[in-house]
Amino acid sequence: MEYGIYKNVQVKKPWLKIYGDMPEFIDIPDLTMYELLRDMAQKYSDKTALFFMGAKLSFSRLMDMIDQCAAAFTAYGIKPGDCVLQSMPNVPNALIIFYALNKLGVRVAMTHPLYSSTELAEFVRETNSVWCVTVDMFYDRFKDILRPDQKLLITRISDFLPGAKKVAFNIIKGRQNRIPEDSRVIYWKDFLKKAEGVEFAYQRRINPEEGAVVLFSGGTTNLPKGILLSSYNFNALSSSIAPFSNFTSNDSVIAILPVFHGFGLGICIHSILCNGGTVYLEPKFSTKIYIDSLRKHQPTFIAGVPTMFEAMLRDKNFSKVRFDRLRAIYCGGDSLSPELKARFDERLKAQGSKVELVEGYGLTETVTGCVLTPPGLYRKGAIGVPMPNMLAKIVDINTKEELPYGEVGEIALAGPTVMLEYINNPEETAKTIRTDEQGIRWLYTGDIGYMDEDGFLYFKSREKRMLKVSGVSVYPMQVEQVLESHELVFRACVVGVPDDYQMTSVKAYVVLEDPSLATDETKRILIRHCQKHLIKWSVPRAIEFRDKLPTTLVGKVEYSALEKSRITAEDLIFAEAEQAES
Numbered sequence: 001m002e003y004g005i006y007k008n009v010q011v012k013k014p015w016l017k018i019y020g021d022m023p024e025f026i027d028i029p030d031l032t033m034y035e036l037l038r039d040m041a042q043k044y045s046d047k048t049a050l051f052f053m054g055a056k057l058s059f060s061r062l063m064d065m066i067d068q069c070a071a072a073f074t075a076y077g078i079k080p081g082d083c084v085l086q087s088m089p090n091v092p093n094a095l096i097i098f099y100a101l102n103k104l105g106v107r108v109a110m111t112h113p114l115y116s117s118t119e120l121a122e123f124v125r126e127t128n129s130v131w132c133v134t135v136d137m138f139y140d141r142f143k144d145i146l147r148p149d150q151k152l153l154i155t156r157i158s159d160f161l162p163g164a165k166k167v168a169f170n171i172i173k174g175r176q177n178r179i180p181e182d183s184r185v186i187y188w189k190d191f192l193k194k195a196e197g198v199e200f201a202y203q204r205r206i207n208p209e210e211g212a213v214v215l216f217s218g219g220t221t222n223l224p225k226g227i228l229l230s231s232y233n234f235n236a237l238s239s240s241i242a243p244f245s246n247f248t249s250n251d252s253v254i255a256i257l258p259v260f261h262g263f264g265l266g267i268c269i270h271s272i273l274c275n276g277g278t279v280y281l282e283p284k285f286s287t288k289i290y291i292d293s294l295r296k297h298q299p300t301f302i303a304g305v306p307t308m309f310e311a312m313l314r315d316k317n318f319s320k321v322r323f324d325r326l327r328a329i330y331c332g333g334d335s336l337s338p339e340l341k342a343r344f345d346e347r348l349k350a351q352g353s354k355v356e357l358v359e360g361y362g363l364t365e366t367v368t369g370c371v372l373t374p375p376g377l378y379r380k381g382a383i384g385v386p387m388p389n390m391l392a393k394i395v396d397i398n399t400k401e402e403l404p405y406g407e408v409g410e411i412a413l414a415g416p417t418v419m420l421e422y423i424n425n426p427e428e429t430a431k432t433i434r435t436d437e438q439g440i441r442w443l444y445t446g447d448i449g450y451m452d453e454d455g456f457l458y459f460k461s462r463e464k465r466m467l468k469v470s471g472v473s474v475y476p477m478q479v480e481q482v483l484e485s486h487e488l489v490f491r492a493c494v495v496g497v498p499d500d501y502q503m504t505s506v507k508a509y510v511v512l513e514d515p516s517l518a519t520d521e522t523k524r525i526l527i528r529h530c531q532k533h534l535i536k537w538s539v540p541r542a543i544e545f546r547d548k549l550p551t552t553l554v555g556k557v558e559y560s561a562l563e564k565s566r567i568t569a570e571d572l573i574f575a576e577a578e579q580a581e582s
Contacts (some may be wrong), residue, residue: 004028004236004416005389010237012393014405015385015455025532026239026388028416032208034103034239034276038063044249044276051297052092052281055160062096064323069100071195076151076186080205082107083214085129087138087260089283093155093188094259095269098132101233102212103203103382107213107336109226110260113138118533119224121145126424127214133445142307146184154179155188157283178485208232209508211420215262217364217473224475226423227364236416237367238271240387245301245328249276253301254293256282256308261334262368264469268303277301294321305471306503309344309357309573310545323353328363329401332360332369333471333472334503335459338380345432359383361459364473365432365443366417371457382456390415391440394451408460410448418443462561466558467496467504472537474506476559482533486526488512494540494547507535507568509549509562518545 005025016024029036032302041049041059050057086092086108101108109127111120113134120141124132132142133153142152176482179185192199194200206212211228241247253272257264272279280297282289291312291346294302307333312318329348331341345356355375361383371392373384386392391414394403403409418441419431435441448460467474481533483492491511499505510526512518523543530539550558 004232004418004441006391006414006438006440009440011391011438011440012402013386013391014451014453015457016202018374018454020374020386022243023372023388026243027189028232028236028239028389030208032204032206033100033212033234033270033274034066034099034231035204036231036235037099037270040274040276044265047249047276048278049273050279050281052160053283054162055092057092057160061388062092064094066097066099066103068192068195069096070193071147071198071200072193073100073104073106074200075194075198076191078090078104078106081107082131083107083129084131085109085111085120085124086114086129087115087132088155089135089157090255090259090264090281091114091134091135091155091157091283092160092281093133093543095281097153098259098265102206103479103482104267105210105216108480110214112258112535115141116533119372122261123216123224123226124150125193136179143182143503147183148443152182153188153191154185154527159188165570171557185274190244201472203419206231207537208235212425214423215265215364221563224478225425225428228420228423229367230420233367233417233419234270234542235265235274236389236521237369238274239418240389241267241271242275244374244387245330246275246375247271247275247301248466251301251327252280252297252299253274253279253280253303254280254290254297254299256285256290256293257303257305257333257471262362262364263303263305266368267330277293284349287315288317291317291321292316298322298325300390300415300480303330304329304331304338305377306336307334307470308561308566310340310503313343313347315428318347318350321351323348323351326353327354328355328375329353329357330369330372331357331361334468335505339537358412361447361457363447365419365445367413372414377442379452379456381458382452383459385411385455386415386457386459389416392455392457393443394444394449397448403450405451405453406451408448411445411449411457411459412442413445414440414442467506469496469506470506472535474538476506479506479508479530479534479538483508483510483526485533486529488514488517488522488525491523491549493559495559499541505541506538507542507544507562509544509546511546511549515545515547573574 041063045060046055057427083307087283093426109174111123130153136154136156172477213229214226216224253268254266257268259265343356356415358373358378360369361371370390371384393412394409395412397410449458451457479494480492490513493509496504497507549560
């Protein structure tokens with residue numbers, strides 16, 4: 001049996017009836033990510049691969065930079081089997097480093113640059129990273145967590161800006177990001193100089209099926225876990241999505257979804273580049289930046305999360321965007337409400353689009369999207385059908401036995417994008433991935449839904465306590481632990497509550513050690529405490545004090561009873577003001 005592709009097995013595949021001319025199986029090249037990009041660069045050498053704030057990198061120039069970066073890492077002693085932690089926004093350096101490390105057989109751990117120092121320290125320890133890479137503005141998050149023998153490669157947003165923009169940026173922003181003398185710090189330009197005189201013939205240092213990338217998400221304990229993915233996983237995604245979305249070398253995307261997230265890295269960058277397309281990198285999301293970029297570049301492909309689409313609808317300048325060249329627009333990362341889809345589709349049509357907003361489904365454990373709505377076949381409430389090479393079924397939550405069409409159970413997935421493992425966590429891996437009697441590795445997602453007779457999947461809820469806030473995964477248990485670590489807090493429960501903008505917002509119910517301290521000042525103290533230890537999307541937007549929390553018959557906090565509430569306008573304004581100050 002070919003690794004990850006199950007061709008001769010007895011599995012129901014009702015979705016094949018709506019595939020049309022699309023093949024059931026797609027060949028996956030026996031290449032690493034670096035090798036696949038290298039082959040594409042040879043085919044489209046003079047074509048623009050990356051566009052960043054006025055700077056352009058052709059495919060050939062991009063590969064030259066990747067090779068130079070790999071040579072520099074080699075000169076500094078980085079070797080196959082090492083791990084480097086990369087914590088960067090969407091800048092060219094991030095992609096150059098990513099593919100250079102893959103060329104060398106070095107594992108790269110991708111993290112959000114806004115993670116707290118506490119979280120980053122844990123990720124460095126968990127991955128045994130020998131180096132870290134970040135942007136100058138995030139130096140303070142690393143300065144106290146690295147050992148004397150570890151190195152921190154510092155890049156700058158201005159590294160790839162054209163002349164006048166570089167000067168202006170450094171004058172305005174450079175002074176804000178000055179870094180004190182630190183022997184562990186290596187700057188990008190000095191780092192690349194180390195490559196001078198380093199020559200070596202390329203040889204494969206990692207097999208496509210071996211672990212190459214660690215992305216962080218959550219497991220059944222609701223704490224972030226390192227998900228180990230291979231080049232094969234990423235290449236399977238880029239190969240399978242191409243015929244599904246009709247990707248060609250003429251396509252382009254604005255990569256505003258982050259490079260450290262499976263959706264951004266897997267679809268908006270790797271899948272586009274490895275099909276010869278052009279990526280317009282945006283290092284930071286704001287509605288204005290994105291709308292301006294849409295107007296200027298008119299990409300053929302758009303991928304985003306519900307919050308992003310809602311934000312665009314609320315901006316008066318959105319009406320100035322034309323979508324005549326748009327060939328596909330996908331929503332993932334969170335549930336897309338029928339109401340939001342209807343409003344966005346109306347605007348798309350009025351502004352020249354011939355396509356509609358469609359939903360997909362995936363999780364970091366499958367790189368990203370593995371279920372997608374075929375063009376022109378939207379069904380209300382459906383998240384799509386399995387992409388080529390992928391299998392899906394609905395099983396009983398307890399027995400894992402497959403259920404009939406229409407019955408609600410746990411979504412299980414199999415195929416070549418399924419992760420290798422949770423790093424350093426064999427028990428959780430064994431719970432999540434189970435191999436059946438046919439040799440199929442099924443990933444049990446913890447997500448609840450059902451499948452209709454045509455193979456369309458419908459998402460209902462999450463079995464795991466995980467929230468999606470603006471498309472970012474938030475783990476209530478982690479927030480509760482941070483709150484309960486504060487001396488003022490006796491107990492805490494964190495839930496997601498409806499929010500017209502973020503879709504879901506974080507609200508904390510807190511029992512204090514001293515109830516007389518239930519004041520707005522205490523709320524401020526607790527929010528600042530969370531800001532210190534958590535990524536910003538995990539910080540509660542509202543805190544409500546309670547004398548006690550509801551519990552089940554066995555004494556566990558009954559968080560489902562608290563989920564029925566909403567954030568009050570007063571709480572929301574208070575929390576937003578607090579986060580704005582930070």
